Amino acid sequence: MAITFFVLAAYVTFEGIRSLVGGEEPDTSVVALVLLAASIVVMPLLARAKRYVGERLRDPLILADAAETRICVLLSISTLLGLGLYAVVGWPWFDPVAGFVIAAFAVHEGREAWVGQ
Numbered sequence: 001m002a003i004t005f006f007v008l009a010a011y012v013t014f015e016g017i018r019s020l021v022g023g024e025e026p027d028t029s030v031v032a033l034v035l036l037a038a039s040i041v042v043m044p045l046l047a048r049a050k051r052y053v054g055e056r057l058r059d060p061l062i063l064a065d066a067a068e069t070r071i072c073v074l075l076s077i078s079t080l081l082g083l084g085l086y087a088v089v090g091w092p093w094f095d096p097v098a099g100f101v102i103a104a105f106a107v108h109e110g111r112e113a114w115v116g117q
Contacts, residue, residue, distance in 0.1 A: 001064035002110045002113035002114035003110075005067075005106045005107065008068075008103075009107045012100075012106070013103045015096070016096035016097070016099040016100055016103070017096070019092075019095070019096040025086070026095055033080070036076050039073070039076040040073060040076050040080065043069055043070075043072050043076065044070075047066050047069035047073065050065055060116055064109075067112075067113070071109065074102050074105060075102055078098035078101070079095060079098075081095075082095025082098055
């Protein structure tokens with residue numbers, strides 16, 4: 001599980017740098033916004049359920065998966081905020097910068113998963 005956190009962090013960082021250097025502007029669609037909003041509602045419930053099961057079973061892999069699900073929630077929030085700010089004030093750089101914060105969180109969770117916390 002730790003490796004998946006590190007891969008996620010690397011991917012988000014790479015895409016953020018590519019977006020900033022390339023001057024990319026975010027694409028928006030109603031379907032994407034609805035899926036992001038649904039993810040923000042459903043994924044915390046899923047993360048909580050995974051954590052509950054992981055604690056009951058004392059399974060570090062399920063607990064790590066719950067942490068990864070929380071990162072998915074943060075990615076959904078940052079993406080929705082990025083699209084929202086882009087629509088309101090025209091800041092295309094906000095989404096990649098928010099992604100860097102998420103990548104740092106993923107590295108932190110990856111380190112914890114690596115040492116078995």
